[in-house]
Amino acid sequence: MNGHLTVFELxxxxxxxxxxxxxxVPEESLETLVKAEYLRSKPAQLPEMSQPDLVRHYTALxxxxxxxxxxxxxxxxxxxxxxxKVNEDVSxxxxxxxxxxLSSPKEAQGALELLYTMEQYLAExxxxxxxTMQPVAGAHGELTGLKLIRAYHRARGxxxxxxxxxxxxxxxxxxxxxxxxxxxxxxxxxPDGSINLEALKLAVGPDTAALMLTNxxxxxxxxTHIQEIAQIVHDAGGLLYYDGANMNAIMxxxxxxxxxxxxxxxxxxxxxxxPHGGGGPxxxxxxVKQNLIPFLPTPVITYDGNQYYLDQDRPQSIxxxxxxYGNFGVxxxxxxxxxxxxxxxLRQVSEDAVLNANYCLSQLKEHYHAxxxxxxxxxxxxxxxxxxxxxxxxxxxxxxxxxxGYHPPTIYFPMIVxxxxxxEPTETESxxxxxxxxxxxxxxxxxxxxxxxxxxxxPHSTVVGRxxxxxxxxxxxxxxxx
Amino acid sequence: xxxxxxxxxREDRELMCKAIGIRSTEELFSDIPVSLRLASPLKLPPxxxxxxxxxxxxxxxxxxxxxxxxxxxxxxxxxxxxxxxVASHILSRSEFYSAYTQYQPEISQGYLQALxxxxxxxxxxxxxxxxxxxxxxxxxxxxxxxxxxxxxGKKDKILVGGTLHPHxxxxxxxxxxxxxxxxxxxPPLDGIxxxxxxxxxxxxxxxxxxxxxxxxxxxIENLKEIGRIAHAKGxxxxxxxxxxxxxxxxxxxxxxxxIVVGEGQSLGLGLNFxxxxxxxxxxxxxxxxxMPGRIVGQTTDNRGNRGFVLTLQARxxxxxxxxxxxxxxxxxxxxxxxAAIYMSALGKTGFREVSRxxxxxxxxxYSSLTALTGCEAxxxxxxxxxxxxxxxxxxxxxxxxxxxxxxxxxxxxxGYYPELEHHMLICVTEKRTKxxxxxxxxxxEALI
Numbered sequence: 001m002n003g004h005l006t007v008f009e010l011x012x013x014x015x016x017x018x019x020x021x022x023x024x025v026p027e028e029s030l031e032t033l034v035k036a037e038y039l040r041s042k043p044a045q046l047p048e049m050s051q052p053d054l055v056r057h058y059t060a061l062x063x064x065x066x067x068x069x070x071x072x073x074x075x076x077x078x079x080x081x082x083x084x085k086v087n088e089d090v091s092x093x094x095x096x097x098x099x100x101x102l103s104s105p106k107e108a109q110g111a112l113e114l115l116y117t118m119e120q121y122l123a124e125x126x127x128x129x130x131x132t133m134q135p136v137a138g139a140h141g142e143l144t145g146l147k148l149i150r151a152y153h154r155a156r157g158x159x160x161x162x163x164x165x166x167x168x169x170x171x172x173x174x175x176x177x178x179x180x181x182x183x184x185x186x187x188x189x190x191p192d193g194s195i196n197l198e199a200l201k202l203a204v205g206p207d208t209a210a211l212m213l214t215n216x217x218x219x220x221x222x223x224t225h226i227q228e229i230a231q232i233v234h235d236a237g238g239l240l241y242y243d244g245a246n247m248n249a250i251m252x253x254x255x256x257x258x259x260x261x262x263x264x265x266x267x268x269x270x271x272x273x274x275p276h277g278g279g280g281p282x283x284x285x286x287x288v289k290q291n292l293i294p295f296l297p298t299p300v301i302t303y304d305g306n307q308y309y310l311d312q313d314r315p316q317s318i319x320x321x322x323x324x325y326g327n328f329g330v331x332x333x334x335x336x337x338x339x340x341x342x343x344x345x346l347r348q349v350s351e352d353a354v355l356n357a358n359y360c361l362s363q364l365k366e367h368y369h370a371x372x373x374x375x376x377x378x379x380x381x382x383x384x385x386x387x388x389x390x391x392x393x394x395x396x397x398x399x400x401x402x403x404x405g406y407h408p409p410t411i412y413f414p415m416i417v418x419x420x421x422x423x424e425p426t427e428t429e430s431x432x433x434x435x436x437x438x439x440x441x442x443x444x445x446x447x448x449x450x451x452x453x454x455x456x457x458x459p460h461s462t463v464v465g466r467x468x469x470x471x472x473x474x475x476x477x478x479x480x481x482x
Numbered sequence: 483x484x485x486x487x488x489x490x491x492r493e494d495r496e497l498m499c500k501a502i503g504i505r506s507t508e509e510l511f512s513d514i515p516v517s518l519r520l521a522s523p524l525k526l527p528p529x530x531x532x533x534x535x536x537x538x539x540x541x542x543x544x545x546x547x548x549x550x551x552x553x554x555x556x557x558x559x560x561x562x563x564x565x566x567x568v569a570s571h572i573l574s575r576s577e578f579y580s581a582y583t584q585y586q587p588e589i590s591q592g593y594l595q596a597l598x599x600x601x602x603x604x605x606x607x608x609x610x611x612x613x614x615x616x617x618x619x620x621x622x623x624x625x626x627x628x629x630x631x632x633x634x635g636k637k638d639k640i641l642v643g644g645t646l647h648p649h650x651x652x653x654x655x656x657x658x659x660x661x662x663x664x665x666x667x668x669p670p671l672d673g674i675x676x677x678x679x680x681x682x683x684x685x686x687x688x689x690x691x692x693x694x695x696x697x698x699x700x701x702i703e704n705l706k707e708i709g710r711i712a713h714a715k716g717x718x719x720x721x722x723x724x725x726x727x728x729x730x731x732x733x734x735x736x737x738x739x740x741i742v743v744g745e746g747q748s749l750g751l752g753l754n755f756x757x758x759x760x761x762x763x764x765x766x767x768x769x770x771x772x773m774p775g776r777i778v779g780q781t782t783d784n785r786g787n788r789g790f791v792l793t794l795q796a797r798x799x800x801x802x803x804x805x806x807x808x809x810x811x812x813x814x815x816x817x818x819x820x821a822a823i824y825m826s827a828l829g830k831t832g833f834r835e836v837s838r839x840x841x842x843x844x845x846x847x848y849s850s851l852t853a854l855t856g857c858e859a860x861x862x863x864x865x866x867x868x869x870x871x872x873x874x875x876x877x878x879x880x881x882x883x884x885x886x887x888x889x890x891x892x893x894x895x896x897g898y899y900p901e902l903e904h905h906m907l908i909c910v911t912e913k914r915t916k917x918x919x920x921x922x923x924x925x926x927e928a929l930i
Contacts, residue, residue, distance in 0.1 A: 004591070004592075004595065006595065006602075007822075007826045008599070008602065011829075013830075015829065016827075016828070016829050016831060016832050017566065017568060017826070017827040017828070017829065017832075018566040018567075018827045018828060018832060020828075020835050020836065020839075020912075023838075023839045023842055023843065023912075024915055024916040025842055025843050025846035025916045025919065026846060027842045027846075028842070028845065030730065030838070030841070033841060033842075033845050033864070034730065034731070034841070034864050034866075035702075035864055037706065037732075038702050038731055038732055038864065039730065039731065039732060040728065040729070040730055040731055040732050040733060041732060041736065043729075043830055043834055044603075044606045044607045044728060044729070044733070044830065044833065044834075045606055045830060046603055046606065046607070046825050046826065046828070046829050046830045046833050047603075047825075047826045047829055047830075048830055048831070049826055049827075049829060051568060051827075054568060054823075054826060055568055055571070055572065057826075058568075058572040058575075058596070058823060059572070059575070060592070061591075061592035061593070061595055061596050062572070062575040062577040062578055062592050063577065063592065064589075064590075064591040064592035064595070065577040065578060065581055065589070065591070065592030065593045066577065066581060066586075066589035066590065067576050067577045067578065067579065067580030067581035068576070068580040068581070069576035069577070069580045070576075070577055070580075073582070075582060075585075078582050080582060081487075082487055083579070083580050084486075084487055086532050086535055086536055088574070089536065090535065090536060090539035090540070090543075092570075093539060093540060093543035094543065094548050094550040095540075095542070095543025095545070095546040095548050096542075096543050096546070096548075096754065096755065097548075097752040097753070097754055098548035098549045098550045098562075098753055099546045099547075099548045099549075099753055099754070099755040100548075100549055100554065100556050100562070100753050100755075100890060101560050101753065101754075101756030101757075102556055102558050102560065102893060103546070103547065103556075103755075103890070104881070107546060107547040107885070108546050108547075108755065109545045109546065110541075110542040110543055110544065110545030110546040111542075111546050111755045113542060113545065114542050121526060124524055124525050124526060125524055125526075136618045136619070136622075136757060136758070136814075137618065137810070137811060137812035137813070138811060138812060139799065139809040139810055139811045139812070140618060140622070140810075142809065143809060146660075147656065147659075147660060150660055170800075171798075171799040171800040171801070171802075171803045171806070171811075172799050172800075172809050172811050174799075174803040174804035175799035175802070175803060175804060175806040175808070175809035177804060178804045178805070178806070178809070179629070179657075179660075179661070179808065179809045180660045181660035181661050181662060182660070184803075184804040221513075222511075222513050224513050224514070224515065226515075226518070227515065227517075227518070250514075251524075252520060252523060253511055253514065253519060253520060254511075254514050254518050254520060255520065258518055258520075259518055267812075269812065273487070275576075275579045275580050275816070276579075276580070276581065276582040276583075276812070277578075277579050277581075277814075277815050277816030277817075278578055278579065278581045278582065278583070278584070278593045278815040278816055278819065279582060279583040279584070279615075279776065279812055279813055279815035280616070280618075280758075280812040280813045280814045280815050280816065280817070281757070281758030281812075281814045281815075281816060281817060282812040284812075297656070298652075318656055318659075319653070319655055319656035319659070320621070320649060320652035320653050320656055321622075321653065321656060322618065322619060322621060322622065322653065322756075323559060323619045323620050323622070323647070323649045323650060323653060323745065323756065323757075323759065324559075324560070324619075324649070324755070324756025324757055324759075325755065325756045325757065326756070326757055327757040328754050328756055328757050328758075329752075329754040329755075329757065329758050330757070330758060332539070335539075336535050336539055339527065339529070339530050339535050339538060340485075340529060340530055340532070340535050341485060341487075341529055342526055342528050342529030342530075343523040343524040343525070343526040343528075344523060344529065345485050345488075345529050346524065346526070347523065347524070348485065348488060349488065351507045351510075352488055352490055352495075352507075354507065354510045354511070355490075355495065355498055355499070355502075355507050355510065356498075358502050358504075358510055359498045359501060359502055362501055362502045362503070363501065374513065375502075375504075375509070375510050375512075375513065377510075398586070399588070402586065402588050402589055407586065407589065408586060413800075427487075427488055428487055428488065428489065429489065430489035430490065430494070431489075431490065431494045431497065431498060433489075459588050462588035462589060463588070463591055464587070464588055464591055464785070464787045464789040465588065465783040465784040465785045465787070466588070466783060466784050467587045467588075467781050467782070467783050467784075467789050467791045468782055468783070468784070469781065469791050469793070471781045471782065472779035472780070472781035472791050472793040473793050473794055473795075473796070476612075476777070476779045476793055476794060477779055477780040477781075478598070478601055478605075478612050478613075478770070478777055478778065478780075478793070479598070479601050479602040479605045479611075479612065479613070480598075480599070480602035480606075
């Protein structure tokens with residue numbers, strides 16, 4: 001059984017899915033226009049399909065895929081909230097979608113105003129002094145932020161090369177540090193994922209460039225000693241970097257800028273409702289405090305009270321991070337979201353997100369091991385520790401959830417919790433949805449005890465079963481070959 | 483007040499608080515030090531209803547002049563190609579766009595297969611053995627290619643053709659600075675890389691040569707010869723290409739490129755004021771395990787079905803952390819899907835035809851414009867869909883005049899290269915008609 005055929009298998013010479021107009025200019029032979037040695041010797045073997053077949057192909061593929069609109073998607077750390085439809089529509093307005101990035105600013109005042117205003121909104125939400133919209137993903141924001149930090153130290157004549165990262169951090173934190181040419185110093189967290197102050201004190205020094213921190217932490221818990229942490233890092237001359245992955249927990253409640261963070265990135269595709277797109281496009285704006293503004297990437301959007309401009313003349317800037325101004329189309333959606341919600345709405349978002357996570361935790365902690373006593377923030381952690389005794393692991397529970405029509409929570413992250421199952425319901429899920437999920441999770445816990453094999457062999461009802469990932473990696477087949 | 487994206491009623495919230503054992507949601511934030519908590523609401527404009535949002539955004543959109551209103555002769559890494567209707571319809575399916583990364587292959591087969599097909603088509607188009615599932619954009623894909631070349635070759639010097647897109651060069655320099663990578667420019671001659679200068683500058687410490695072809699000035703570079711020069715010194719050839727050109731121009735893989743990257747916006751993505759765009763990244767099998775980004779591989783499931791999974795994840799940040807080949811996580815998956823739809827919609831003959839028409843129409847425009855008094859060809863090198871002309875007047879002034887006639891004129895090259903003052907970079911895609919081109923020539927004649 002081959003499942004669904006690929007475009008290459010569906011291809012038949014002579015078919016095409018879009019009619020092309022005939023060229024109406026006088027033509028010359030290709031050989032007169034281009035040196036013969038530069039001409040393509042063998043046409044690219046792209047598939048040939050009729051329009052109806054093409055549409056059926058991709059529709060069939062979409063039916064073999066699960067999105068937030070398909071059902072509950074409590075993937076921890078990813079904030080899979082509903083994507084409002086009006087935002088999709090407004091991003092496709094011709095004035096945005098068909099606007100050339102090298103238009104003169106005069107012809108792009110609406111776009112520049114939107115970007116400029118968005119910077120102000122995000123600065124207010126995070127408590128920072130300025131924001132750049134250029135980074136196009138969370139990790140891209142991290143890299144931008146770390147570059148700003150390096151530039152700041154460099155301008156002060158200091159070459160600080162170490163970034164402190166707790167062992168509970170997202171993998172992108174240490175990876176971004178490496179891409180920024182910095183060395184990662186990993187410190188052990190307390191068992192609840194909070195920063196171990198003693199370990200931090202030992203780790204900081206004259207070579208500390210920054211501490212990267214997520215707050216609430218990747219375990220969904222608020223770092224209550226944040227002011228002390230900021231003090232320790234700042235006293236050592238380092239800066240505090242805020243990984244905004246978990247911003248959905250605290251909007252309108254508390255701001256990274258007020259906690260002492262110097263640099264923050266946000267994920268508009270998480271907190272600000274833009275679609276994840278199956279892994280992008282995202283947007284990862286970065287906010288900074290006053291002392292880092294000179295280093296922001298160019299061009300910087302400025303406003304003279306009358307017109308918006310692109311300012312390239314920033315001698316201390318880290319330079320350009322993106323070919324143009326970031327993922328503008330994503331930013332339009334997030335802008336529409338902020339305008340829809342307003343300050344009260346955003347606060348309600350965070351309250352409901354936190355309420356939903358705690359509700360799930362409260363209803364599951366009898367059936368699953370819940371490692372932390374405290375109230376969580378927007379995501380909660382349970383583990384498969386109890387089920388492990390029956391040979392059922394977090395992975396099996398995740399796969400069994402597929403049979404019941406749910407996207408599973410994040411599993412095995414954070415790595416410091418054994419058999420972790422991290423649930424982030426988000427605020428856009430109703431009590432009924434959560435109750436349905438809770439019931440299924442309880443049922444699976446019961447199945448683990450009574451019929452472990454059923455869980456271990458799950459999923460049973462999906463279009464394909466568990467994949468041989470070892471085979472895929474051992475002999476990679478990453479493209480079609482005749 | 484009720485928000486349409488928030489389902490909870492007051493009763494729901496009360497019931498849930500009760501179940502948790504708290505009086506109000508306020509208690510869930512009680513662990514946040516009081517001194518840190520916001521005392522007053524955020525200073526944001528009041529919330530708008532859906533029709534109000536639509537109206538407000540429509541006003542902002544109409545304060546821009548899009549290529550829907552103008553006849554576009556501007557390119558420079560962002561191109562006004564025709565986007566088949568099927569693309570937007572398929573991309574609107576929220577099973578695709580509202581999903582996240584395919585960590586659960588059993589319910590992500592559709593996307594995984596589409597990305598695998600995308601990788602196959604990019605490999606085919608570029609003439610390379612493997613491609614990843616996307617990078618952020620043309621500039622960052624190039625920077626990642628440079629980093630990969632340095633890591634693979636254990637060297638840190640990169641020679642960059644002076645004809646590279648100046649924005650890509652800026653991105654590269656930004657990435658390079660903290661990587662201790664040295665960037666050395668190879669000056670152009672007649673609008674293409676000066677091969678003699680390249681020969682003098684390259685040595686055994688060179689990790690790679692970066693060449694854009696067709697380059698920023700529109701001209702086609704001699705990739706084969708540059709590849710030979712690179713390989714003779716043990717350096718890699720990184721080619722940044724316009725994918726549309728590959729309908730007519732030889733695949734860089736055939737010409738000896740080791741890494742091929744580029745901006746995929748031309749493949750069915752809107753101009754979007756510069757993003758979201760699509761970085762594509764293709765290379766040889768030898769480098770597969772050093773590639774950045776997601777890679778989809780074919781495999782079988784426990785029932786014997788063919789299926790697809792994210793593979794070679796041991797390269798990636800979520801497994802390898804600070805030893806990862808790149809920090810990229812979210813990429814531009816939906817844009818890769820758009821490109822896959824575009825390439826399969828045009829197919830073998832349609833893709834070639836788009837490419838051919840770009841070439842033909844650009845050359846017709848070139849002949850029409852260079853026949854005018856006061857406008858001459860800037861270079862003698864061959865070009866694809868963009869070319870540079872030299873005027874005797876300020877390009878800004880000419881563009882202002884064109885705009886009044888509803889034409890978005892070419893790029894002012896003097897803004898990037900002081901020595902190219904009064905030079906304009908014109909772009910002609912398959913969308914332009916003879917009538918539009920003739921109109922451009924008429925208006926130009928009046929303006930220069």
